[in-house]
Amino acid sequence: MADLLASQILRRKSFRSFRDDPPDPQLMEELVDFLSDLTPPEPNIDWNFDTLPYLDMVKLCISEPGVKAPCYLLLRAERKRFSLQNCGYLGEMAVLWLTSRNVATCWQGSASITSENDFYGSLPFVTAVAIGYSDEDFRSDASExxxxxxxxxxxxxxxxxxxxxxxxxxxxxxxxxxxxxxxxxxxxxxxxxxxxxxxxxxxxxxxxxxxxxxxxxxxxxxxxxxxxxxxxxxxxxxxxxxxxxxxxxxxxxx
Ligand SMILES: Cc1cc2nc3c(=O)[nH]c(=O)nc-3n(C[C@H](O)[C@H](O)[C@H](O)COP(=O)(O)O)c2cc1C
The missing domain is CATH 3.40.109.30 (putative nitroreductase (tm1586), domain 2)
Incomplete structure (x- = not known):
């Protein structure tokens, strides 16, 4: 798996246009399994994630996500030293896994969800990734x-x-x-x-x-x-x- 994901680094890019059709549900289930099996760099920090469709994401966010996509991965973690780093690690592994399945992504660091507006009892929101299919091409050359x-x-x-x-x-x-x-x-x-x-x-x-x-x-x-x-x-x-x-x-x- 590591070599497969390493090779995706050269293909991955930030997509800014997404089609409306949602990612294949079976594939999203596989993503959930993949993410659930990961151990982040600081393993003793509680974390979890959600995948949400666009309209649910809009309801949670302070303002509309910068990039409109049919689906978003939300990463949450208890606030401890290195919990943000953990989320960066987990999110990028997910991004590269999705790239290997030809699913387009774009990190959404500008997305903001307050605890009052988030699902009751959730861990603090850290960051998000937009997910979907795109008509743009993946990168084909490191010079890009x-x-x-x-x-x-x-x-x-x-x-x-x-x-x-x-x-x-x-x-x-x-x-x-x-x-x-x-x-x-x-x-x-x-x-x-x-x-x-x-x-x-x-x-x-x-x-x-x-x-x-x-x-x-x-x-x-x-x-x-x-x-x-x-x-x-x-x-x-x-x-x-x-x-x-x-x-x-x-x-x-x-
Ligand atoms: C943690 C993180 C947060 C980001 N937040 C945003 C964002 O809110 N909106 C956006 O359009 N791109 C966002 N990006 C994408 C960067 O702008 C992009 O990675 C950078 O310009 C390099 O381009 P590339 O991803 O195509 O290689 C983010 C990237 C990272 C790693």
Whole structure:
């Protein structure tokens, strides 16, 4: 499965136009099974998800979703350190799984659902992904990605781990801000950081924590595809690199 999903990274893109027909119900059931079997990077944080049709999504959201789609995946999690990162990881795994089934997706980080407006007793809403079929094409070539060059995002033993780091670099991020930086060491580890400003805007911070989970999903899949048996760990004390970078997690390759 990991190699199948890793290969979808090159095909995935954010779709902004969806047809009205809903995704196949059988496929949505398989998505539920796939997601339910995943273990996010921080396994002891309670999380769950819903799949909702457009009209139900509109009822829950403060304003209409930015992208109109027949279906949405909603990710919820208790508010704990790294719960946003978990949702980024889970959502991106779902996105790549759907891509492998030729279902179009678009992250909806701008969707906002307050606890008063959400289903009674739900865990706090974190983020959403629009899902459906589209007449647009999937990506066919890596040159179609609009990303920072590797020199600006990957450091140290870059050549050795290039295929894995490249999948990290191609990770989507809110507003394509690309906050993630990847640093390898001589112990077969890839440390993930995100750029952080001193007086950061809390909304941006929220989104970038989700982005870091998306990038972790790409690194993990890349590492499996390269033949490793990776684990995602949180090292204490955090490995230092540059002061402007906030440590997120480490992918230990072996
Ligand atoms: C966590 C996250 C939140 C996002 N939120 C939105 C959004 O609210 N609306 C939207 O149109 N695109 C959203 N995007 C999509 C990004 O704009 C997109 O990933 C980025 O521009 C790169 O383009 P690509 O996904 O086609 O590679 C989001 C992406 C991520 C990862």
């Amino acid at each position: 990605f609009d990303r920072l060059p590797a020199e600006k995002t990957t450091y140290n033993r870059v050549a050795e781990y290039k295929p894995i780091l490249e999948l990290g670099r191609l990770a989507p991020s809110a507003y394509n801000r690309q906050p993630c930086v990847f640093v390898t060491d001589d112990r077969k580890r890839i440390h993930l950081y995100r750029r952080q400003k001193l007086f950061a805007n809390p909304v941006k911070e929220f989104e970038q924590c989700v982005d870091s989970g998306v990038a972790l999903a790409h690194l993990e899949l890349g590492a499996r595809d390269a033949g490793y048996n990776p684990t995602i760990q949180r090292l204490y004390p955090a490995p230092k690199f540059k002061q402007s970078l906030a440590y997120q997690a480490t992918v230990v390759l072996e």
